[in-house]
Amino acid sequence: MKEFMKAYDFKKIEKKWRERWLQDRLYEPDLDNPKKPFYNLMMFPYPSAEGLHIGGVRTFTGVDIYGRFKRMQGHDVFQPMGLDGFGINSENYAIKIGEHPKKLALRTEENFYRQLHEIGNAFAWDEKLETYDPEYYRWTQWLFIQLFKAGLAYRKKASVNWCPKCLTVLANEQVIAGKCERCGTEVIQKELEQWFFKITKYAGRLLDGLDHIDWDGRITTAQRNWIGKSEGALITFPLTGIPGQEDGKHSVDVFTTRPDTLFGTTFLVISPETAKFWLDIGWQAPDEVRAYITKSLGGKEEERLALGKEKTGVFSGIYAINPATDKQIPVWVADYVLGGYGTGAIMAVPAHDERDFEFAKKFELPIALVIEPETGKIMPDEQHRRSIVAIVEDPKHKKFLTLNWGSKLGGTLFIGGGREEGEDEVATALREIQEETGYTQLEFVAKSELMHHHYFAFSKNVARNIEVTSLYFRLKGDERVEENLQHDEKGNFTIEWLTKDEVLQKMEDENHLLGFRRLVLGEIYSGDGILTNSGEFDGMSSREAKWKITEKVKGKQQTNYRLRDWLISRQRYWGPPIPMIWCDSCKEWISEKEENLPVLLPDVKEFRPTGTDKAPLANFPEFYETTCPKCGGKARRETDVSDTFLDSAWYYLRYLDPSNKKEFVSESRARTWAPVHSYIGGAEHSVLHLLYVRFVSMALHDLGFVDFAKESGGEPIKQFRAHGLITKDGAKMSKSRGNVINPDDYLRVYGADALRMYLAFMAPLTEGGDFQDTGIRGMVRFLSRVWDFKECVIDGESDEIAERAIAKAIKKVSEDMESLQFNTAISALMICLNTFEEGGRIVGKKDLKDFLKLLAPLAPHVADELFEMLGEKDSIHKSMWPTYDEALTHDVSVKLVIQVNGKMREIIEVAATITEQEMKERALSSEQIKKYINGQEPKNIIIVGNKLVNIVL
């Protein structure tokens, strides 16, 4: 990288101030007695060997800018930093370079802390922590034990995700589209006994809590999706035809969100997992059924769930009784039904569920229609009335008539049809309308342009003076619809002209014609509607029928969640050993005594994963051989370690008191500082870390270990914002692309202040941006101009223009800092400096100092240096954020925009105090405007504030 102009020696200055800040302990708040605590948290990085990523630098400095702003507003800002050093990422790299993870960690730690120091952030270094420090993970283990004692940690054998490359099990949250979140390898299913956290117990609270916290919408949406709440019913189907079993002795429960379609249930489907369970308890299934079960359970999850895969299944030989119809229906086994959700069995309603329909078609199972779509309904609000208002279906002929009308102008007019050759008919209709109405601007839109709809359309651009308020006509001349439609003696289309009310009436009348063309076409209707073929429930709406039918068949209302329990154990080395002990005599799992924590991770040579379902520690008897904490007999330690996401699920609490040997957190500090006021990090953690951290906090809250955020049930973080992604030349940075930015290079050449400014200027923090070398030079220029400007100030007062410029800047920067819009804050500073530098401006020292204060969060080193050069003794970061006089933010003279018919025609400079009357006069007397008015009498003159006059002719 080339050297670049610089007005000052940033290397010297930046070093000087960083040292002084540390020496003065400027960024260490009083954790016990803060006046206005503000916990400014950023996601701690995992220390990769490559060092800090430029995206990390941007986020950290962005958070720092916000924190420095808050500090100058009088808050006691706590901004700690640490390293999330445990985990597979670090371990894999250690394996790759053949170095022990612990040794590697110490090396990368040093490099990371150096870089974090050099970006000039106001970190509270006294409270730094590393998750691999035994003093830290002792409490991670302690946390595990508390959850175990509370029944929130348990062991079970289950089909779990296994990454064949990372050689460990994974939590559901770590499987992205069937692939390992870390390495992208396809995940397979293994039947293993593992440790789980009962996060599902908190599903409802995790969902409801989202309404009480101020979090980025992307995250709350992702979490809502992930938790996946469904409200439905549990319905019991008695079974018949089981060999050797009395009819009705056994039954199967299904979960459905559509009990209103129960009358349409023509078969049941159970998952292979459920079928396997039945086999295990003695079901004598036919051979082909056994074969199918074995086959589908052996396959990869990915293959089984592949979209578009043809459905497979087999008839079980068993029947069930539909409790609504009392009819006997077959029970099938098919792998499109998931074992892990609901009851592992479904009621199939082929007429109203796409998957069931597909299955029924393939195996020729009966289909019963029980829901009629509610069509022809007029949408209530005025805006909707102006576009499409109805799609009316013709039951017998699979036709749509789509109606549309709008305002007095008529809007868009649609005409129904259902086949390509109908275009001729439309053309005829078009011609007729043109003849009848004289509208020549009717536009024909071909069917192919209306991808998803089986209708043709015109848009009508009619003249404004037409009085017709609505149009209605029908397509004629198609023998398939002939019988329902009138036509004239020539057999052509008849066009009926109706008022809006008449159209409404007609549509009401036609509702009885609505039907089910979709079934025949291979489409099904899965929405809500009106019940039919459902006995006493006919004519009822779906919504109403749902619970009435559930009640009738003695079903039970139930809420299901898609969220699964958090699989916490990992068959790896570089993590906290799970502090559990299996005692052969007691025949149970017992937690390690708390006074024996931490269970130290031994320094073993062979730390690589074994590739079996046993962790590396299982090869070290000196580790796992122990005594039972209960009976004192011989016992065996758990050799798995816990998921790295457990380490990060509570670190914000440990920061408050990282050297506490008695408690995992000081309770009083937690009450003072939590919930975290502001948290900023990556959106990629939306259903990983950010869900776990909430769960753990809620559990700690319920167990009485922390005592904050009672009103939200223990939500740990008030505000969360996700930062954007930085690209280089439009592409994601990656080693393989060779477009990775190393922050060190830029720190060396341009300095921390310029780099910080540039990263902040790129885009709002919550959005991404593209890193450009040239962009950073703009920041160097700007800072150099600020540097040089110190020579230009006087001891006295600024002139009025300069005074107004700084007042405006203070206002704008204050607002933008709060909303993390650092890009526009910097822009406001540039505008202010541009004004200061104008020829003839007089700028007082005081105003330059205020300017430096605005700059201080962004470029903390040079701001402090200049502040000192202007005679200040104390650091600028201890000073109070400047205030401004609102009156000064308004200009004395303003630019008045004069429009004619909404088009800008002239701008004149007027006094800000101008009255409406004067504005009108000035506008009408302008020579330029007179040209446009051309002697006409204005119909209307619109005046907006003191900035705009619009003359309407």
Add this chain to the structure above:
RNA sequence: GCUGGGGUGGCGGAAUGGCAGACGCUCUAGCCUUAGGAGCUAGUGGGAGAAAUCCCGUGGGAGUUCAAGUCUCCCCCCCAGCACCA
């Protein structure tokens, strides 16, 4: 497919319904300089014109409004999350 978030110059991005493109980068011309990879000045959405000035422009189509990047409806495209969850 579902749920969010987007689509504005050559680029990053600005715009409480009221001058679209702030601020910066890039580029062009000129100045300064032994030199320029520094700095300074001016210009930089497209089209027409010698110029004043005019026309067109915020993914596409309609609508509301005196006035739409902004509000409403339909469509297209991109990004993220979920995805056979009954």
